[in-house]
Amino acid sequence: MKITGVELRRIAMPLVAPFRTSFGTETARDVLLVRVVTPDAEGWGECVAMSEPLYSPEYADGAAEVIRRFLLPALPKNPNVHDIGHALEPIKGHRMAKAALETAILDAQLRAAGEPLAHFLGATHTRVPCGVSVGIMDSIPQLLDAVAGYLDEGYLRIKLKIEPGWDLEPVQAVRERFGDDVLLQVDANAAYTLTDAPRLAHLDAFDLLLIEQPLANDDLIQHAKLAQRLNTPICLDESIESAEHAAAAIALGSCSIINIKPGRIGGYLEARRIHDLCQANGIAVWCGGMLETGLGRAANVALAALPGFTLPGDTSASRRYYATDITEPFELVNGHLDVPTGPGIGVEPIPDVLDEVTTSTEWITL
Ligand code: OSB
């Protein structure tokens, strides 16, 4: 498939409410979009890098630079999506940038072939169960109101962001108010150390589905030690950057569940590798999110429809993030999102809306 050129487009998307985690507060999403143009079709990729390197080393300006300066020149002449990973391997890291470019090429290739992404990946479901990630709030009453709203909307699982000073109390309050049947989990975004094990063990009383990334990204050994001391299953997010990391984490006993984020681990082909590895090893997986617009969400929902995704994902409806999405909004129906059925990722940006939120565009002829 010949690529004529690539557009790097930056958009600014205000969030419906501030999203606070242990690493910072987001009030708007600054997104890099990659549009790949071929003679037969166009394809879209959404880069999940944030404006600042607080969650991961990558950041949006850096991702754009890596794409224009190193990734595009390294592409084969007529790339097939299966060759991209190999062609980009000499460039170390930058998996968010690589994922965005590979996804745009994959989307273009599938649109040209008339094949939906879900079919290409091996999806077995037509809709996926959805959870919601709830940020750190200023007060417990404010948190309970937010959770009540999400449960009313039909979300099937609640994830509470935690950090030292906002952990046992919010979890206890949510359990007391909404009962033991609510599927509940927490995400620390690496905010603890192994010395916090006694405090984290108190979470065992609340029958959580999992605790996500309690310790630092590169602490697979310490996660394995923590796993011995908790009954709550450990799920890794930041620590898993590739199928190799997943294999190491499984071998070490660092986790029993993995949050697969395609945009962070290098794309949908690598995501499928992690899925397959986990399935073969009895490790449950679910699809994480990075506050994606409809473009990134469409592809995530396709991935979440694979058979090993046995837990509800952070694949929430568009309105949980944005008053106006750049695609037709994803809407929750009985706690589920429908998997797109059109070719490629199956959705397109709405041109007027896209132009409205665009802050810059750059065209690169190949
Ligand atoms: O750790 O899962 C995370 C958002 C941005 C960066 C990291 C994370 C998150 C979320 C929200 O938890 C997931 C979503 O709803 O997209």
Ligand code: MG
């Ligand atoms: Mg996480």
